[in-house]
Amino acid sequence: MLLSIISPTYNEADNIIKFVNSIELILKKYDYEIIFVDDNSSDKTHEIIKNLSSKKPNVRCLRRIGRRGLSSAVIEGCLSSSSDLLLIMDADLQHDEKKIPLMLELIEEKQLDLVIASRFLSHKNVLGLTKYRNALSKFANFLANTISKSRLTDPMSGFFLIKRTVFDQIAPKLSGLGFKILLDIFSSSKNKLKYKEISFTFKKRVYGESKLDSLVLWEYLLLLWQSKFGNVISARFFSFCLIGGSGVFVHIVALYFFINFNLSFLYAQTLSTFVAMTSNFFLNNMLTYRDRRKKGFAAFKALLIFYLTCGIGASANIGISNLLYVSNVSGVSGIWYFSGFIGAIVGSIWNFLMSSLVTWKTK
Numbered sequence: 001m002l003l004s005i006i007s008p009t010y011n012e013a014d015n016i017i018k019f020v021n022s023i024e025l026i027l028k029k030y031d032y033e034i035i036f037v038d039d040n041s042s043d044k045t046h047e048i049i050k051n052l053s054s055k056k057p058n059v060r061c062l063r064r065i066g067r068r069g070l071s072s073a074v075i076e077g078c079l080s081s082s083s084d085l086l087l088i089m090d091a092d093l094q095h096d097e098k099k100i101p102l103m104l105e106l107i108e109e110k111q112l113d114l115v116i117a118s119r120f121l122s123h124k125n126v127l128g129l130t131k132y133r134n135a136l137s138k139f140a141n142f143l144a145n146t147i148s149k150s151r152l153t154d155p156m157s158g159f160f161l162i163k164r165t166v167f168d169q170i171a172p173k174l175s176g177l178g179f180k181i182l183l184d185i186f187s188s189s190k191n192k193l194k195y196k197e198i199s200f201t202f203k204k205r206v207y208g209e210s211k212l213d214s215l216v217l218w219e220y221l222l223l224l225w226q227s228k229f230g231n232v233i234s235a236r237f238f239s240f241c242l243i244g245g246s247g248v249f250v251h252i253v254a255l256y257f258f259i260n261f262n263l264s265f266l267y268a269q270t271l272s273t274f275v276a277m278t279s280n281f282f283l284n285n286m287l288t289y290r291d292r293r294k295k296g297f298a299a300f301k302a303l304l305i306f307y308l309t310c311g312i313g314a315s316a317n318i319g320i321s322n323l324l325y326v327s328n329v330s331g332v333s334g335i336w337y338f339s340g341f342i343g344a345i346v347g348s349i350w351n352f353l354m355s356s357l358v359t360w361k362t363k
């Protein structure tokens, strides 16, 4: 087959049929398939795709359960294809399908590895993005180009055509973190990639809503960390350590308040441990384990497991810090922040081990 269109979806129920129809209209003369990779959308996007797929053999749905992530969805979709060319494209009608024939023409004619549809080649700002997202995009572009030493006008574009053989070569090196798949491809490729950019107008979203919130900046920083230092310290561990650090801070602030409320040290330290554990749980769920994040009841259950598995860590924390606090060692005993700090550190290390192995373990 000539072309596979890989389209990640998350709650795009209202867009699927329109998307498939618009592609059909443009690619009448071509041999192609559409592979949607859906992360078990709550609006049942996968069911709509499967219904469609029973009528149209060139439409497929790869449904992933217990997973989230635009990049990893795209990677898995690409890996499931055996076509000569892969077109990565959003399913929400914001990408201009009329550019596809030109992209196909260029990659053949000029013997390129990639053709990238850029939002910024002939526009300074993107209409379909808010002011804030435009500014964020520019900052991210600047960082990306500095780090990957490329000169793309839109390294974050989610609309590009790549030869499957090229993709297959790079695939084992891709981090799959976050949503910056194109940047991931450029920074993971050993060889210089032959590419060309074309311009397109990023349309405003009509149905559904954007899944990229301000937390994508965090994912983005993790991806940059992974591409620079991932060999030494994984981005996930780095993120966990940062949150652990914030947990120590939360703990000390809470302890300060409780002590000032005239609670005994033991009570104050116990309560602060709970406050810090809760804050660590939610931050890790949002940031460190974003791709496995828990929602609703599952989040509540995970929080309980988090408390439970960290119970031992917490007892060690309380035990050690209280021991230090009431001990007779001069310069150590009676100093609440020193005792509290040491206790919190011991607890954090334990929390990390248990989180990776139990609370957010992959299915």
Ligand code: GDD
Pocket (backbone or CB within 6 Å): 007, 008, 009, 010, 011, 012, 037, 038, 039, 068, 069, 070, 073, 089, 090, 091, 092, 094, 137, 156, 157, 158, 159, 179, 180, 209, 210, 211, 212
């Ligand atoms: N499978 C899966 N899993 N798909 C996802 C996920 C996810 O966790 N998150 C988003 N998607 C899908 C959406 O359903 C949509 O088809 C596409 O990925 C793009 O997501 P949007 O939420 O619409 O992103 P955007 O329009 O705000 O962002 C655009 O700009 C980014 C750069 O700033 C997109 O073009 C992105 O591809 C681009 O990287």
Ligand code: MN
Pocket (backbone or CB within 6 Å): 090, 092, 094, 205, 210
């Ligand atoms: Mn979009």
